[in-house]
Amino acid sequence: MIGSTAPAVQGAEEAPERNLRLTGQRIGGWFVARYIAAMIGIYVALVTPASVTIALRVGQIDPEGKASSFALVSAFGAAGALIANPVFGALSDRSTSRFGQRRPFIVGGFAAGALAILAIGAAPTVLLVAVGWTIAQVAFNAALAATVAVLPERVPAALRGRVSGFMGMTGQVGVVGGTFLVQLVGTDGAGMFVWPAFLGALLVVPFVLMLKEAPRSRAEVGTATVKALVGALWINPFRHRDFGFAWAGRFLAWISLYLLTTYKTYFLVDHLGYTSESVAPILTLAMFVLAVGVAVSSIGGGWLSDRLGRRKPFVIGASMLFVSAMLVIAFSTSVEKFLIGIALAGLGNGLYLGVDYALIADVLPDSGAEAGKGMGVFNLSSTIPQTLAPLLAPVLLSIGSSGNTPNYTSLFLSAAALALISAVFIQFIRGTR
Structure with missing residues (x-):
């Protein structure tokens, strides 16, 4: 395969200015509110299983060995998350979809993650829980990688501190909100898996529907080769x-x-x-x-x-x-x-x-x-x-x-x-x- 790296940005134009020119979408209070809500939604769907419901499900399947079984499930999920974030971030960089660079990965990642979480609720063995949780971690981190990339490429430098400040609390809000939701709906049946995913979707959808993106050509973004994806795990700290x-x-x-x-x-x-x-x-x-x-x-x-x-x-x-x-x-x-x-x-x-x-x-x-x-x-x-x-x-x-x-x-x-x-x-x- 022919290796490729993404080409440099045209001219000296900054990414936020370029996207404003191409899409006409200004970055104001409502955009930021939808953006932060989407991040909270992803975290609610991702962190609630990680902190509450996966442990409960493993305990239901393997009450005697739940500690070691949960450690195994967590290890598989962590490995998936570790690779998925930079790799899917790089894949979204090279997307030429007519639906945009980031939206397909946010929508596809969240949908696949939600389905994996729902499957965990019906999984009869610890192994299947581990498989489901690995898929969920990969999928949700794909959505998260595409969402986080919106900050440097859409938000002007003068607003980044405020937006970053709200981003900083999204994980905590996701943990607290998801835990409260599980307490509200109870831990019996599939509800503890369904409702966090449903709430997350409600928070993600407005941002995705109203995000304007300009499709990019293959000449602009380069080719998603194996070399490029492996390179997605590394940025030379001596060069940068x-x-x-x-x-x-x-x-x-x-x-x-x-x-x-x-x-x-x-x-x-x-x-x-x-x-x-x-x-x-x-x-x-x-x-x-x-x-x-x-x-x-x-x-x-x-x-x-x-x-x-x-x-x-x-x-x-x-x-x-x-x-x-x-x-x-x-x-x-x-x-x-x-x-x-x-x-x-x-x-x-x-x-x-x-x-x-x-x-x-x-x-x-x-x-x-x-x-x-x-x-x-x-x-x-x-x-x-x-x-x-x-x-x-x-x-x-x-x-x-x-x-x-x-x-x-x-x-x-x-x-x-x-x-x-x-x-x-x-x-x-x-x-x-």
Whole structure:
């Protein structure tokens, strides 16, 4: 096959201006509202099974071995998501469909994901649940990759901070909304799978129906070869140093975050003396505090970064909030101090999410021709840590431990160090302020 890369954007015209000229669709409040609603819809359909209903279904099929079976299902799904985001982002970059570059992937990905989720509700074995969840992860991440690519190619730089701020809270809204919906409809029967997918579709459809796209020719977008798809998993950080520093900074910050979120339950039980029965209310309160922190700092940080025309100080500040959070939790001797650390982590998480999409859109290589690929590779900086953090944690817990007692102080001090290095990497970005 003849290899190909997407050609450069014609002239010096920025992608948002080009799309405005070709489609006539201006980016205002209603466009942003539909866009954010669509992202929430994808997350409701994707995150609700990941956090609630898949575990319940596995428990129904294999009550004795549910822990190991759920781990297997989750691993298959994570592998699918890891590959799907950048690959389908690159495929949408090269789409010449008369329906546009992004819409076919948003619609097709969401529809396939929803059907896979519904099939899981009727799956009789853990293996079929794993197959269904892998298909769902691939499909929903295809839709997500195409949706996220809209930011750099349609939203003007002056609005990216505000839009990025709202994007930063979509995952949390999806988690909370999906969990509440499952509680409302109950966990008996197929309803717990049907209703999140239905609600997600209601939120996605208005954006898709009203998104105007100009079809592109094969000469403009290049050919989707095997070489190009393999290349979708990689952007040279030495050739594109700003992108490399932004990716590395987010990667380290998210390892720090996942070390906290993955091991918070064990910390409360092993370090603060809670039991498996008494820890549930504290975890619920902690997640609420985290969500509030994310919502407040994400929206506020994105808006303020647009007003000041600066991105780096906010991302660096978010990393330093992570450092503070991990230090507080590392030396916590009470649940009150733990919750203070969680609040700081929520503020840091939200501030990072609220600005880093805008920051990466400012330094994304070839955002006019390969926005889907670029944003897909960037998203790997937050998906890889989900797998890496649980592998790294046992080593960190063993440092300075006595006997079989894990050293959580070592774990969270290490997380603080990773967040601090993350802030240092952001300092080296030159393509944005």
